[in-house]
Amino acid sequence: MKTLLILGAGTGGTMAANRMAARLDPREWRIVVVDKDQNHYYQPGFLFLPFGVYRPSDVVKPKRKLLPSRVEVIFSDVEWIEPEKNKVSLANGASIQYDYLIVATGCDIAPEETPGMTDRWHENVFDFYTFEGACKLFAFFEKFQGGRVVLNVAEMPIKCPVAPLEFMFLADWYFTQRGIRNKVELTYATPLPGAFTKPTCSIMLAKVLERKNIHIIPEFNLMEVDNDKQVIRSYDEIEVPYDVFVTIPVNKGAEVMKRSGMGDSLNYIPTDKHTLQSEKFPNVFVIGDAGNVPASKAGSVAHFMLDILEANLLSHIQGEPMRARFDGHANCFIETGFDQAVLIDFNYEVEPLPGTFPLPGLGPFTLLGESRINHWGKLAFKWIYWNMLLRGIEIPLVHSHMSMRGKQSIPAKSVLSSAD
Amino acid sequence: MTAPVLENLKLDAEGFMTDPSQWTKEIAMEIARQEGIETLTDAHWNIIEFCRKVGQQSGKAPTLRQITEGAGVSTKELFALFPKGPAKKVAKISGLGKPEGCV
Numbered sequence: 261m262k263t264l265l266i267l268g269a270g271t272g273g274t275m276a277a278n279r280m281a282a283r284l285d286p287r288e289w290r291i292v293v294v295d296k297d298q299n300h301y302y303q304p305g306f307l308f309l310p311f312g313v314y315r316p317s318d319v320v321k322p323k324r325k326l327l328p329s330r331v332e333v334i335f336s337d338v339e340w341i342e343p344e345k346n347k348v349s350l351a352n353g354a355s356i357q358y359d360y361l362i363v364a365t366g367c368d369i370a371p372e373e374t375p376g377m378t379d380r381w382h383e384n385v386f387d388f389y390t391f392e393g394a395c396k397l398f399a400f401f402e403k404f405q406g407g408r409v410v411l412n413v414a415e416m417p418i419k420c421p422v423a424p425l426e427f428m429f430l431a432d433w434y435f436t437q438r439g440i441r442n443k444v445e446l447t448y449a450t451p452l453p454g455a456f457t458k459p460t461c462s463i464m465l466a467k468v469l470e471r472k473n474i475h476i477i478p479e480f481n482l483m484e485v486d487n488d489k490q491v492i493r494s495y496d497e498i499e500v501p502y503d504v505f506v507t508i509p510v511n512k513g514a515e516v517m518k519r520s521g522m523g524d525s526l527n528y529i530p531t532d533k534h535t536l537q538s539e540k541f542p543n544v545f546v547i548g549d550a551g552n553v554p555a556s557k558a559g560s561v562a563h564f565m566l567d568i569l570e571a572n573l574l575s576h577i578q579g580e581p582m583r584a585r586f587d588g589h590a591n592c593f594i595e596t597g598f599d600q601a602v603l604i605d606f607n608y609e610v611e612p613l614p615g616t617f618p619l620p621g622l623g624p625f626t627l628l629g630e631s632r633i634n635h636w637g638k639l640a641f642k643w644i645y646w647n648m649l650l651r652g653i654e655i656p657l658v659h660s661h662m663s664m665r666g667k668q669s670i671p672a673k674s675v676l677s678s679a680d
Numbered sequence: 681m682t683a684p685v686l687e688n689l690k691l692d693a694e695g696f697m698t699d700p701s702q703w704t705k706e707i708a709m710e711i712a713r714q715e716g717i718e719t720l721t722d723a724h725w726n727i728i729e730f731c732r733k734v735g736q737q738s739g740k741a742p743t744l745r746q747i748t749e750g751a752g753v754s755t756k757e758l759f760a761l762f763p764k765g766p767a768k769k770v771a772k773i774s775g776l777g778k779p780e781g782c783v
């Protein structure tokens with residue numbers, strides 16, 4: 261009997277377990293999944309919790325129910341990995357010997373990395389990247405009567421790099437609904453040179469920010485949070501005052517990677533960006549946010565990685581060359597408030613372009629432009645996530661490799677300026 | 681107008697050199713000037729050399745954290761030497777591609 265061990269049963273680990281359970285013969289393969297948390301959180305829903313659009317019960321399900329019955333599930337912290345010995349030790353004292361390992365431990369926020377950030381944590385300094393943070397921010401906003409709301413990304417890369425912008429757009433909508441938008445100042449301080457990581461998209465989103473009267477402070481590199489003065493301070497000593505500070509703290513991979521000598525300086529595992537195999541250990545594969553591949557850290561990306569991971573893992577088991585290549589495909593809805601959203605679709609080489617998705621001309625989704633259908637797409641993503649994505653089911657018309665169909669290949673910059 | 685030392689350089693859309701073997705110290709000094717750094721001190725060169733070394737070994741520009749950990753400078757010092765986005769700035773001056781952290 262051989263063992264496939266999967267560390268982490270979040271987005272990537274759950275779909276890998278479902279997919280491999282359907283592919284590997286149960287008479288030959290045992291599949292074991294380890295996670296420290298019994299609950300699965302729909303993290304894209306964290307964005308909507310602070311504004312009361314979703315309730316806590318919308319975003320949580322027990323992990324066991326999302327995994328097939330043939331899979332052994334162990335709830336424990338992973339303490340130690342010894343890839344040379346194909347061995348993993350758990351906090352509950354057990355150790356597991358594996359033939360193949362899939363690492364899907366994701367990434368998490370590390371507020372302790374920034375001096376002063378945790379001083380009044382969840383009092384006037386909030387995150388929304390955790391269930392707890394998003395719920396506490398909901399309670400805070402309910403009582404908030406106006407003031408300066410400052411949002412900051414401490415350091416790139418972060419998971420879901422569009423989430424901070426969406427947060428600002430939704431905040432604009434939320435305070436408008438409550439009739440106090442004129443009493444709220446919204447400021448977004450980012451280390452990036454503009455609104456987003458990809459140039460064309462950045463121009464488009466900067467216009468949306470301006471229209472909504474959201475101030476942007478680019479190239480702001482957070483050094484510390486000074487809660488006595490209620491300012492955040494950058495390395496070049498620029499101060500931004502706040503009444504409530506919403507932070508996307510430094511994101512890091514699981515600490516166990518560093519401990520086990522498998523991670524880089526942010527605990528991400530060096531991974532071949534095309535095969536998804538660990539650069540150091542041939543029987544270790546990485547899916548989702550845990551690796552260092554230069555793709556967006558997003559659930560949709562983990563989903564597109566799945567086909568590649570499956571094909572290469574099966575080839576490797578059979579001693580054949582690995583032929584599947586991941587192209588960095590990402591597909592993200594960007595909620596812009598007032599029932600509108602933008603859709604972007606891109607990969608390692610191609611930045612987001614305007615057009616329609618997935619069908620040329622027909623859409624129904626609009627690329628790099630706002631529409632109401634895109635907003636419905638964003639909301640439908642929750643159903644798709646729980647019912648298709650996690651089960652490793654393919655989504656019709658949406659392929660793991662990015663397609664140029666429906667995209668306008670002319671430089672988007674000229675399209676945007678002529679559409680003004 | 682391009683400075684004479686920068687002529688015939690292969691650059692990407694954002695002004696990063698695409699062929700690190702074209703790099704010379706004169707090029708570094710000129711790019712630094714364009715990025716607003718008038719003179720490169722020993723402290724600057726120490727970091728540039730570290731980045732060149734990482735670039736040669738891995739084919740990639742180091743991230744901010746790799747620089748502070750590997751070249752023995754604090755983040756604060758790094759920002760003083762290469763204001764605003766040090767990882768990007770030093771990668772550009774060192775003739776490497778854009779650091780991959782920015783996705």
Ligand SMILES: Cc1cc2nc3c(=O)[nH]c(=O)nc-3n(C[C@H](O)[C@H](O)[C@H](O)COP(=O)(O)OP(=O)(O)OC[C@H]3O[C@@H](n4cnc5c(N)ncnc54)[C@H](O)[C@@H]3O)c2cc1C
Nearest residue numbers: 268270271272296303304338365366420548549558559560
């Ligand atoms: C606010 C927000 C909004 C987002 N919006 C979107 C969106 O709109 N679209 C999109 O595609 N993506 C979105 N994402 C990103 C998406 O949720 C993640 O990219 C995705 O969940 C990554 O999957 P993963 O399997 O790599 O990691 P995760 O799903 O985070 O799973 C990691 C798992 O590993 C477990 N684990 C970690 N360390 C250990 C350990 N030492 N021992 C045991 N278990 C461990 C954790 O408990 C967890 O269950 C959003 C994320 C956030 C925070």
